Amino acid sequence: MLILTRKKGQSIMLDQNIEIHIASVEGDQVKLGIKAPKDVVVLRKELVEEIVTSNQEAAAQSFDIQLLKKAKKR
Amino acid sequence: MQSNFSFRGSILGFERLDMFSFNLIPDTAFYQLQSLEEKDIQFVVINPFDWMTKYEVELTEQVITELELQEPNDALVLNIVTLRTPFSNSTVNYSAPLILNVVNGRALQHVIQGKKTYSSRSPFLMNFSEEGN
Numbered sequence: 001m002l003i004l005t006r007k008k009g010q011s012i013m014l015d016q017n018i019e020i021h022i023a024s025v026e027g028d029q030v031k032l033g034i035k036a037p038k039d040v041v042v043l044r045k046e047l048v049e050e051i052v053t054s055n056q057e058a059a060a061q062s063f064d065i066q067l068l069k070k071a072k073k074r
Numbered sequence: 075m076q077s078n079f080s081f082r083g084s085i086l087g088f089e090r091l092d093m094f095s096f097n098l099i100p101d102t103a104f105y106q107l108q109s110l111e112e113k114d115i116q117f118v119v120i121n122p123f124d125w126m127t128k129y130e131v132e133l134t135e136q137v138i139t140e141l142e143l144q145e146p147n148d149a150l151v152l153n154i155v156t157l158r159t160p161f162s163n164s165t166v167n168y169s170a171p172l173i174l175n176v177v178n179g180r181a182l183q184h185v186i187q188g189k190k191t192y193s194s195r196s197p198f199l200m201n202f203s204e205e206g207n
Contacts, residue, residue, distance in 0.1 A: 038135045043185055051170045051185060052087035054194040058156040058167070059088070059115050067161045068102040071199055073124040 076179040078110065084182035086170070091115065094181075096174070105152065107172070119152040120166060125198050130190065131171050137184050141175040150174040156195070162202045168192035 004012060011021040018040060021033035034042050077096055083089040093110040094117075103124055109115035122129045131151050133143065143149055152172040158164045169192045174181040186192060 039139055041136060041185075043187070047169075047185060047187070048086055050194055051167070051183070054156065054167050054170070055085060055087045055117075055154065055183075058117055058154045061118075061157050063118055063157050064161075065099065065102065067157075068099060068104050068118075071103065071161075071202055073103045074127065074200070 075176045076174075079107075079174050079179050079181040081172075081181050081183070085172075086183060086185075088115065104155065107152075118155045118157060119172065120155055120198070122151060122153050122166075122168065122171070125166070126168075129168065129192075131173070131184070131186065132188075133173070134184070137173055137182065140182055141173065141180045142178060143175055144177065148175055148177045150176050155198075162199050163197070164199055165195040166198040167194045168196050169194040 006022050008022050008025050011019050013019055017037055019035040023031040023033045079094050079096055080092055081094060082092055091109050091111055094107045095110060097106050099106050105119045107117040107119055133149060154167045156165050170183050170185045172181060173184050
């Protein structure tokens, strides 16, 4: 992994169109500003991991159609 | 409406998969998304508005651009169900809906962020009894 040292107010660029700006540093919290094109999805990693787990649980199953038939809409 | 949808790797954890077929599971309120590339991969999904009175998904610019959505009515919102034992413990992922453009067959999984969020493990079956009708 590439490690860079930056100060508050400085930025790094990913390619020429994504900017990650160090907005503030307080204790163990860093506030980042991210400027990216609209088609770039920016997500917190723990949220991605939660959805990956949920998707994998959901995909790895067979279902009992009789139970599905009994489940009624609201 | 299209019956095959191109997710282009947007289903998190299944980046290798693109095409899925979308069908109603007969005589139920559930739908099936079946991978056309790996036959063991399928998702049971619901239309959230069948099960929940109030559910909001903002169609962000990223979603609109990616799906080339012309109007909101072209978007079909679905949520992945995780079936559990007992069945009444099954949950639905309201935090990362699937959004399908029914006109051009493009689709993606969209993770809701911001002030209004939902659980990825919401109970959704109310008053379900395995003995019941």
